[in-house]
Amino acid sequence: MHDGSGRILVQGLHKSFGPIEAVHNLNFSVEPGSVTGFLGPNGSGKTTTLRMVLGLIRPTSGAAYVNGQPFSRLPNPATVVGAVLDSQGFHSGQTARTHLRCYTAALNLPDQQADRVLELVGLSSAATRKTGGFSLGMRQRLALATALLGDPGILILDEPANGLDPEGIAWLRGFLKSFASTGRTVLVSSHLLREMEHTVDNVVIVSRGRCVYNGGLEQLRAGQHSRVLTRVSDPAALVTLLNQEGMTAEYLPDGRLVIPGTDSGRVADLALRAGVAVQEMQDENLDLEQIFFQLTSGQYTGGVPTGPAHPPPNADPWAPSGHSGPGGDPPGLGQGYQRTSAEQHRHGQDDNGGHGGNA
Amino acid sequence: MNGLVKAEFRKIFTTHLWWALLLPVAVLSFLAGWGGAALGQTDLVLEMTRGQKLPTGLLTMSLSTNNVTVFAVLLGALAVTGEYRQKTVTTTFLTANPRGAVLGAKLIAYTNVALLYGLVNALCSSLGGLVGLGADGFGELPQWLMVGGAGLLSMVLWTLVGIGLGALVTNSVAAVLIILGYLLVFEGMASSALTQTPVSWLTDYLPGEASSGIVGNVSVPMFISDVAGAREPFVSKTAFQLLHSAFGGSYGFPWWGSLLVFVGYAAVFVAGGWLATAKRDIL
Ligand SMILES: Nc1ncnc2c1ncn2[C@@H]1O[C@H](COP(=O)(O)OP(=O)(O)O)[C@@H](O)[C@H]1O
Ligand SMILES: [Mg+2]
Numbered sequence: 001m002h003d004g005s006g007r008i009l010v011q012g013l014h015k016s017f018g019p020i021e022a023v024h025n026l027n028f029s030v031e032p033g034s035v036t037g038f039l040g041p042n043g044s045g046k047t048t049t050l051r052m053v054l055g056l057i058r059p060t061s062g063a064a065y066v067n068g069q070p071f072s073r074l075p076n077p078a079t080v081v082g083a084v085l086d087s088q089g090f091h092s093g094q095t096a097r098t099h100l101r102c103y104t105a106a107l108n109l110p111d112q113q114a115d116r117v118l119e120l121v122g123l124s125s126a127a128t129r130k131t132g133g134f135s136l137g138m139r140q141r142l143a144l145a146t147a148l149l150g151d152p153g154i155l156i157l158d159e160p161a162n163g164l165d166p167e168g169i170a171w172l173r174g175f176l177k178s179f180a181s182t183g184r185t186v187l188v189s190s191h192l193l194r195e196m197e198h199t200v201d202n203v204v205i206v207s208r209g210r211c212v213y214n215g216g217l218e219q220l221r222a223g224q225h226s227r228v229l230t231r232v233s234d235p236a237a238l239v240t241l242l243n244q245e246g247m248t249a250e251y252l253p254d255g256r257l258v259i260p261g262t263d264s265g266r267v268a269d270l271a272l273r274a275g276v277a278v279q280e281m282q283d284e285n286l287d288l289e290q291i292f293f294q295l296t297s298g299q300y301t302g303g304v305p306t307g308p309a310h311p312p313p314n315a316d317p318w319a320p321s322g323h324s325g326p327g328g329d330p331p332g333l334g335q336g337y338q339r340t341s342a343e344q345h346r347h348g349q350d351d352n353g354g355h356g357g358n359a
Numbered sequence: 360m361n362g363l364v365k366a367e368f369r370k371i372f373t374t375h376l377w378w379a380l381l382l383p384v385a386v387l388s389f390l391a392g393w394g395g396a397a398l399g400q401t402d403l404v405l406e407m408t409r410g411q412k413l414p415t416g417l418l419t420m421s422l423s424t425n426n427v428t429v430f431a432v433l434l435g436a437l438a439v440t441g442e443y444r445q446k447t448v449t450t451t452f453l454t455a456n457p458r459g460a461v462l463g464a465k466l467i468a469y470t471n472v473a474l475l476y477g478l479v480n481a482l483c484s485s486l487g488g489l490v491g492l493g494a495d496g497f498g499e500l501p502q503w504l505m506v507g508g509a510g511l512l513s514m515v516l517w518t519l520v521g522i523g524l525g526a527l528v529t530n531s532v533a534a535v536l537i538i539l540g541y542l543l544v545f546e547g548m549a550s551s552a553l554t555q556t557p558v559s560w561l562t563d564y565l566p567g568e569a570s571s572g573i574v575g576n577v578s579v580p581m582f583i584s585d586v587a588g589a590r591e592p593f594v595s596k597t598a599f600q601l602l603h604s605a606f607g608g609s610y611g612f613p614w615w616g617s618l619l620v621f622v623g624y625a626a627v628f629v630a631g632g633w634l635a636t637a638k639r640d641i642l
Contacts, residue, residue: 106366
């Protein structure tokens with residue numbers, strides 16, 4: 001029997017498909033009463049993880065729990081957790097209603113429940129139409145209706161915004177928020193933070209199958225993700241000292257240095273110690289999109305030469321440093337900043353050239 | 360469990376597979392009954408049997424059953440692979456625990472559909488017989504019921520084999536190719552390769568042979584005993600073998616022996632499908 005807590009717990013989850021490690025040592029929990037975003041670029045292991053939570057994929061190691069139980073031990077699981085995984089699971093010859101009534105039967109629910117969920121997702125008028133003629137948006141709604149059949153306390157959605165028009169996305173956001181506001185749990189994945197920014201309260205960010213951030217969205221947005229742009233008289237000397245202090249820096253094309261994960265006060269101190277003159281100094285806060293990109297980039301950019309002034313002392317900026325709770329410092333930040341934007345990729349490699357022209 | 364079985368029935372009767380495969384069963388059964396009956400009415404046969412009325416209907420029902428069971432195994436296999444192809448299997452497994460319960464529900468629901476198939480086969484082949492032969496070509500009612508009942512068993516077991524196979528391979532095209540390739544090509548080749556060897560008895564234990572023996576080993580001895588009456592002990596083995604080769608079964612092999620062998624196959628396929636289903640990643 002489950003504990004009714006509405007909590008999803010993922011512990012040490014691993015999944016390999018042959019040589020491909022899709023999910024690597026994931027740990028996170030999702031609490032009721034809020035919308036949790038599960039974010040990461042394509043191929044970062046979101047779908048694999050969600051399917052493991054739902055008992056559809058067997059983990060290579062580790063475990064996932066829903067209401068304190070592995071999915072496979074939930075009696076009548078659809079009354080505990082509903083899932084929208086893809087918008088494909090319909091027999092094209094069935095109508096929306098006959099599709100749903102297969103599952104009301106399986107769940108021992110009254111057949112009116114089928115019409116109730118159709119109304120909930122705004123598909124009542126299409127109840128007697130064959131699903132084969134449904135648009136992608138209608139399929140997403142029908143998939144959501146199917147997930148809601150058992151009136152579950154937990155809702156898991158994998159990229160539900162795909163195929164929805166802006167109006168549909170707005171509607172979905174409102175729906176998820178009101179669902180969570182009744183004390184229920186929502187875990188929703190997306191490869192676009194922007195898409196979820198106004199919907200989610202907490203985020204779990206994955207990159208290449210590893211957790212790179214787990215906590216509140218506000219904490220993620222908060223100040224510790226600033227970087228400093230500075231122009232100094234002897235950048236090389238400052239960089240040497242920064243490296244000694246375990247920090248990294250990168251040259252911008254105009255000769256300025258970018259120092260991630262710190263603030264101007266600290267850099268000014270270090271400049272003084274290095275004996276260089278500060279000509280210009282500026283704190284910069286990243287917007288969420290940049291933070292997200294920075295946290296998750298590198299997945300597909302391994303082959304692009306990037307040019308930190310010196311190799312960062314912590315060679316693997318993507319190593320899992322565990323996960324931090326809300327308010328904690330997101331692991332991985334403050335390292336490997338050279339990947340912040342595509343533009344910097346392009347210019348990062350001619351570091352000394354840029355420097356020479358401006359010093 | 361009741362709910363899951365009900366769900367399976369709804370899946371069956373809100374989609375077209377069940378009647379798309381039942382249609383050829385009806386047509387082929389009727390044609391087998393009709394054609395077989397007409398064969399029994401030819402001058403040659405009538406002369407040989409000195410005008411005696413023959414219960415040919417028993418044989419043709421056997422023939423028809425062994426020809427249409429292929430649709431039962433296709434039905435069972437496509438019932439499972441269809442869920443993978445349409446990706447409804449995800450929702451199906453999200454609404455039932457453990458996965459084996461879904462397979463169990465399918466076995467129950469499709470057993471019922473297979474009985475319907477068996478019934479349609481018995482009725483249509485008899486109807487064909489009536490058209491070609493008249494009412495007295497079927498032997499006594501208990502005889503008709505026995506051959507018909509053996510046909511139902513065969514039909515149900517083939518459906519279960521299909522469900523197990525479908526759960527093992529999950530791919531519709533692969534399942535159809537395996538079924539047709541085996542039944543139409545491979546088993547025939549295997550049997551003829553075995554006939555000249557010391558282990559020729561093995562052919563009785565091949566799936567197709569075993570299943571046709573369920574009906575053929577009822578109908579052929581019944582037919583011969585009807586025709587030969589008191590002379591039955593003197594009927595040559597060759598006569599038996601001739602009829603068996605056309606209508607299924609083999610000389611001296613009991614029908615329940617065939618049944619046991621084929622139940623074994625059904626059990627193996629269902630168990631294999633069960634295990635594979637429990638372990639599989641649903642992607
Ligand atoms: N069935 C599979 N076989 C092999 N590799 C797979 C399979 N499914 C996913 N992968 C790989 O696992 C990684 C994670 O995939 P996925 O979970 O689908 O990511 P996401 O949903 O975040 O886009 C990818 O590298 C993908 O190629
Ligand atoms: Mg995905």
